[in-house]
Amino acid sequence: MTNHIPGKNDFWFLPLGGSGEIGMNLNLYGHDGQWLMVDLGVTFGDRLGVDVITPDPEFIVQNKDRLVGLVLTHAHEDHVGAIPYLWPMLRCPIYATKFTAEIVRQKVKEFPWGKDVKIIEVPLSGELKVGKFLVEYITLTHSIPEPNALAIATSLGTVMHTGDWKIDPAPMVGEVTDSERLKDWGEQGILALVCDSTNVFNKGVAGSEETVRTEIFAQVAAQKGKRVIVACFASNLARVETAILAAQACGRKVCLVGRSLHKMVDAAQKSGYLKDIPPFIDEETAMKLPPDDVLILSTGSQGEPRAALARMASDSHPFIKLDHRDVVFFSSRVIPGNERSINLLQNNLVRKGVHIITSHDDEGIHVSGHPARDELMQMYEWVKPQVLIPVHGELRHMTEQAELGLSCGIPKAVIPENGSLIRLDIENPAIMDYVPTGRLGYDGSRMVPLFGPMMGERAKLATNGAVFVSVVLDRSGDLECEPRLSLIGITVGGEEQEHLERDIVRAVRNCIHNGYRDLETLKEEIRVHIRRVTNNWIGKKAPTEIHIIQV
Template identity: 55%
Template sequence: MAKEYTGKDLGAEDLYFVPLGGTGEIGMNLNLYGHKGAWLMVDLGIIFGDPRLPGIDVEMPDPEFIVQRREDLAGLILTHAHEDHIGAVPYLWPELRCPVYATKFTAALVRRKLAEVGLLDEVPLIEVPLSGTFQVGPFEIELVTLTHSIPEPNAVIIRTAAGTVLHTGDWKFDPEPLVGETYDEQRLKALADENVLAMVGDSTNSMVWGEAGSESDVRRHLLEVVRPLKKRVAVACFASNVARLETVIHVAEECGRRVCLLGRSMHRIVECAREAGYLRDHQPFVSEDEIDFLPREAVLLLCTGSQGEPRAALWRIARGDHPSVALDAGDTVVFSSRVIPGNETTIFELQNSLAEMGIAVVTDHDHEIHVSGHPGRDELIQMYQWVRPQVAVPVHGEARHLAAHAEIAKQCQVPQQIVGRNGMVVRLAPGNAEVVDTVPSGRLVYDGRRLLSRDSPVLKGRQKMMFNGAVAVTLVMDERGALDGEPDISTVGLFEPHEEEEDLAAVEIAIADAVQRLGRRERKDDAAVEEAAAQAARRAINRLLGKKPMVMVHVIRFE
């Protein structure tokens, strides 16, 4: 019988795959491969904060499983520079302390992230070439150039004594990516003769028929949109999509317009792209302070904020609080992006605000001005026909995406399909691939300057305050254990100013009665007094408002 996973003693015949993030969800990718006493990590990403978690900007996978084994962690390979693949590095690397491998463009972005948190001189960041080969512990690594919505996306061939895995990362087949190299078709085809054990692959668009589409098509359609416009134009897109930035710059120049970059991430991405050899053959950008000296028809604003982010440049313009840039009636805003699920409310609010200002809004529903960076069903089929793995392991998708991907693999006659979730332990070798165990997995959030579990009482308390309000009660007790004066009450998020005084009087009476009903011994016990007062306050406010707020009681005693 094949050996099951124990968490220790990974032998030369053993090969395990353990996703801790990005399987059963889109974002927060963290993947582990175990072999011959060592672990290899592929990607370490984030997602941006859930509106249901007030005060939280980013979430990331909980790496506790591998932190406990960090002496066996040989290295971290970053497939490309999107936040859901690299964003957690500055937060979690201090817990891992392993070498990090990335190609030039990805390394440029990671360096800036590390510098912001004071880790630049501490993290061993190793720059590797496109299509490069290198050794990480017992894992022999080869990068395969693919195409995506960012430069230098890589599939990772992981060779071990137990078998070979192709980890695709994020990809699509774009014959004209405009920035960077196109996908390495010959190398992918050659894998069919190399007996690939497993393909661990992107499932994002496994439910979408056809192909993702090419950046060259976007360029043609975007030029058709912008050319006839007469006044100022703003284009919002994902800053990380360097090919799209290059397209917008090209379109602007074709239409006789100068480009102004708006948003910190736009400037950072352009800086990294130029450092890696991209975006160099264009006119100089104009600054925010210079655009009003140019005719409105001679300017194109390249903006952050395509997802309705409240602090991004486009929202600030829409609110009229950008320090140096404004849009007027008759101007046009082009959204060269898709609506990420969950962002609909903020995006539509932004677009409606622009429309109310008399600004024309153009989206991908009006013209073909956006293409996905992930493979459609036809591209997945083509990849399986080229690689011919023995096992398909869908990742980077929600449960429905993983199931659809597995069905495609089955139709492509891949002998085995493993559909799992974060924390599953997949034994790829020896023997038939199967899920043999689970390990702890979860989410961490970055709260101010600290990492917390998503299940932290801190967040639960904050959620309760957000939905039900909060009450603070101060009780002064004399030496006999009796109330000295009326309870002092303050509330947040409960009462309108004109109703607060009368309603709080009823709450004060309820609290005083509850405390006075306590026995003499209980009145001298702070915990008993706090519980009675809190319960009375909750009940009184529930009767008044139908709310069950968070209640905090502070007892002061005079001896």
């Protein structure tokens, strides 16, 4: 299939990110010559100078004249974080509820083109017409304010796109799940449910922020004579509010530490949340007060090396210094892939005498924001889809959800992966074709292919080191002077280092003395011989760059 333009009788789903992985969500719906994008997120990593990773949007960039808009389900980074990096390639209007819109404004204003972004605010439970698509926002609960399912209606049927969600009867901040509207749509008829798979292996339900509030109140009250540090995701405003109220109940003043926390609280207050909280104290003031008069809310629960908590643990924070009088609550889960950084952080804290409490020590201080099995089954019962399309998970999560849905009576399921073009059809839903996908990394001030030649070269340099050799030849083609060497990341130590460099120089001399046809041939001959030398010495063929000058 070469024509990826949906016709009047086509309704397609195409994920470019977030299917087969957790994070980096980018979903497309196609109908009647148009594409609608749902979410545009990032994932994070520490890959050779690239710490922000996005889906490669090349497919929709090539079709951007058919892109009618970007509709956002909620404000988590894996759903909105790529907007500052990819929007200039797309230049489409963005639709979001008030809080999510405020977060996006904060992000794009840091870029010179930020003023060009058209952000249209949608009221909670609002409807909008975007091209040929009629979209209704349906309030859900999650671990951030204003999470929404999207009922995306076309002349061929309606898809319920859940975004991230759970069923929390008492979310503490924001509205409860609009189950009645979900049921209404179920009665009207839902063609397909595109659904969060993150916690499909968890039995029961995710749990409520109300129980977390009760436990954190009790834990903070128990820390007599201790300074309390609560580390959580800045976006979990229910958790932030809980920590603030727990401090207030114990007569503690609250200090926010971490840029993202200040930004989130600012966005929340502009959007009507966190209205009745006391003023915060600054970091310098916090350290002058007795320990049991202070509660510090901090970023960095995932061990991010530049986050506030890691700086405290390594004594590099300019004001906050921790010791045996401190207790740190990790009110968050361990995101897969962050285990090493979190372990390093916690070991650094323990080394300073800090007492740490995690959800392993006290399950009550954290609940997930994603649906467990009972909640998934409840959603199936409400929505009654004809087709289930699991997303937001690795293949094992999506496969498990497909099996769960089929066992609950959903007639059909299609398991996508990034790039799979899916026909949304009651009779024959299926993957019709695949489009190329990939990942981009934010490198300095530009987006680069994460698995392209440049990153490949960096990987070689990082793992094998490098050799740079400058050779000056006279008019007759002989050495004018001793070759100059620079060995990067290749050290054998002591006298052996001199022997290694001597062997490299000898290899250069031999190549020249053996004769050569032209300078390019000589350059390649020297490169091959030097790689043999490094392989003999260190067991690796180091990338080698040869510069030849003839005078």
